[in-house]
Amino acid sequence: MTVVSESAASVLNARPPDENTVLDVRDLRMRYGTADVLSGVTFGARRGEVLALLGPNGAGKTTTIEILEGFRMRSAGHVEVLGVDPAHGDERWRARLGVVLQSWRDHARWRVGELLAHLASYYVPYSTERIRRPWDVDELVSAVGLTEHVKKKVGQLSGGQRRRLDVAIGIVGRPELLFLDEPTVGFDPEARREFHDLVHRLSDSGDTTILLTTHDLDEAEKLADRILILAGGSIIADGSADELSRQMPTEAEVRWSHDGGRFVHTTVEATRFVHELFKQHGDAISDLEVRRASLEDTYMALVREHEAGRNVAAHPFGVQERSGSDEVVAR
Amino acid sequence: MNATSIAVRAGLKRGLLELKQSLTSPQDIGSNLFFSAILLVAMLFMRGSTVAGTNFSLGSMTLPSVLGMGVASGGLMTVTQLLAIDRDDGTLLRVKAIPNGMLGYLIGKIVRVSGMTLIAQAIVLIPGLFIFDGLATGSLGSWVTLAWVLLLGLVATMPIGAITGSLFSNPRSSGLLMLPIMGLTATSGIFYPITQFPEWLQWIGQAFPIYWLGLGMRSALLPDTMAAVEIGGSWRHLETVGVLGAWAVAGLVVAPMVLRRMARRESGSKVAARREKAMQRLS
CATH class of the missing domain: 3.40.50.300 (P-loop containing nucleotide triphosphate hydrolases)
Known part of the structure; x- marks a missing residue:
């Protein structure tokens, strides 16, 4: 199956x-x-x-x-x-x-x-x-x-x-x-x-x-x-x-400070996002934090996908792209 | 030493330890003494009457009969209840997870029930010897007969107890077994000579071990002249060995099959489900 x-x-x-x-x-x-x-x-x-x-x-x-x-x-x-x-x-x-x-x-x-x-x-x-x-x-x-x-x-x-x-x-x-x-x-x-x-x-x-x-x-x-x-x-x-967390493309949370503001962004492609961030702002970025999905997030995502009847296994190495919320929230 | 003999030794130790636990438990001692006291008091009331056609005290005649009943109830009731309890609380599953654990467990149960039955017999017999007259306890033959009837009785009844214990999944419902056993006791000439009953009832009584255990014990502890009031005017030792032996063989053939089937079905989720049910009853 x-x-x-x-x-x-x-x-x-x-x-x-x-x-x-x-x-x-x-x-x-x-x-x-x-x-x-x-x-x-x-x-x-x-x-x-x-x-x-x-x-x-x-x-x-x-x-x-x-x-x-x-x-x-x-x-x-x-x-x-x-x-x-x-x-x-x-x-x-x-x-x-x-x-x-x-x-x-x-x-x-x-x-x-x-x-x-x-x-x-x-x-x-x-x-x-x-x-x-x-x-x-x-x-x-x-x-x-x-x-x-x-x-x-x-x-x-x-x-x-x-x-x-x-x-x-x-x-x-x-x-x-x-x-x-x-x-x-x-x-x-x-x-x-x-x-x-x-x-x-x-x-x-x-x-x-x-x-x-x-x-x-x-x-x-x-x-x-x-x-x-x-x-x-x-x-x-x-x-x-x-x-498992790599297998399941769950979103990572990226936080950083820039110009006195604190920002949060969730993305599937954390590495690429951080790279872009530094290319754009360079040294102005501080307090960078990348929080990978926990096992709990992965587990919930896997079980939910399975219950929804989707074929998780078709892309076991996480190559599938999923659209994350791409808006940057300023706090 | 090989694994089987080690398990047998572990089982013997298990039985002795459980026996010790039973003997130091106020609850167990209490219920044992209570039951024996009731029987002794009942026999005291019968001391004044005589067995029909003789001037032998009915109380003295009932004492050995009660001993015979005690063997049967130890083998049937105690084994049934212990097995049902051990299955319910997970003891059986625990021993099943241990190599040769079931063998050790069964040997332990045999030791424990035999020990408990012996003690219960002594609690009735020793005061009984002082209270009741006319008992034939002077010869070695009396005690040899008592010993073989006791041993054969345990071998005949314990496998049946193991079978009924395997069938009851709930220790509370295993108490229901009391009813047919009390019924059988009533037709087995324990408290009243069987010859006074209608013949069809005598046949029912003679089909089961309780009657023969009572008869065997009477043959051990009563003077030989008292054989006259028994069926056929004899102690019928040959028939006693035959019927008890038949029950023993049948039980020993069937019990391992039933026990194996029951043990095979035990698993953690079964025990968990019973625990769940018990918790619901409590709340």
Whole structure:
């Protein structure tokens, strides 16, 4: 349907899956009755990459993740997770995955340390030369900032503390691939910052590939090497935040001072505009500011274009010209 | 050690830990003691009457029957409810995301329910031994019989509990199972000798494990002369093993299939949807 997914598929074909391919998803389809939730999702991930899956509610983010986790059967398409079809993943495969679940009230009577030590023990037989499993519980507890709560019962933790425990449970087996479905919902800014640091530390090791979904575009920009936008059941954009903003010709805002006046101009072609500005006025220009479209602007533009049914993908490299408002406003 | 035996050991530890949590929870202790106290008081009132055709105390005869009922309710009700609760709150999904987690979970449940059933039995039996006369507890044979009836009873009833627990998606509705179990208890000769019932009702009672558990426990703790008031005038050990064994085999064949099907269907969005529903009920 969209050219983006086909071009992404051809990129994958050009670079055949090797031992560094962690995720290989091609033309994944999911149908409930007569409704197509996923109508051809294609993307891949290489070892150590952090991917953020964005998209409006109901776009199929959770469905996609649950298929990759092996918790849900797909209708059609090719899916390989760590080289294995998740529909037939065995326990050895399971041991290489980490899933951060949204906890509710399970294991409420268990103490934090007890529960982590218990769940960790299942990973012992899956330790390898390269990856020592499981994570030492004391180290893990301190990595997620729960050291002072280790003797507390899970049911007595605050919402934020429980979420940290969820993350700890997700990574206790030192996963090679970690799934995070809206990991920071309900976090305060400090907890969010700490969580981001933790994700950075995990991905810095180079062994952990991370796929996360979020509605927080700042978070996606901060954490992800690559951003995938899922809308209407397929991937409508795939690239770094930078690439996406170039791919989508959104307008940049140029501000400057001239002759004691402050001016604002929005344009798709910021570089050319600034060049013209200096050619015309030279040194008389001061306080120049160019504000590129944020990921949020890009995201909104992409999703809106998609919903309007326009073919975004026909011009994936942003060569399309769009008429910006060209009047210069004096303030 | 391989992954399976490690998971089995983790499951044993899980069961013992949960048992400990249960024993230190005032709520669990309270409900256990409350239930046992009601049963003991009910039997006290029956102490004065005698079993028809004998001068044996009806209270003394009811004590082992109640123990048999306790095994069945532990295997059926407790397993059903724990499973429904664990599915509802996301425990099952949690263990499903762990390698061999389901195996460990199931072993943990077996340990926990067996432990809880044993404790509940002791709470009724130990005071009962002091209150009621005429019980045959002097021989080793009594205790051996009690042990095998208890063990076979758990093996026969826990898989059925796992099946019914898989079918109820809501722990509140799993309480509805109380009604048919109470009905079956009434027709199983627990509080009143089954031979006093019409014959068709006796057949219904004999189709289910509760009657046989009661009979088995009576055979362990009552003097042999009391076999005379049972159906066929015998303790019918062979039939007891046959019926309980048949239930055990059927349950052990069907339960893994039903459990696997239920576990396969669990996912984060399912648990999230149930949480959403529960939150709406609260607000």
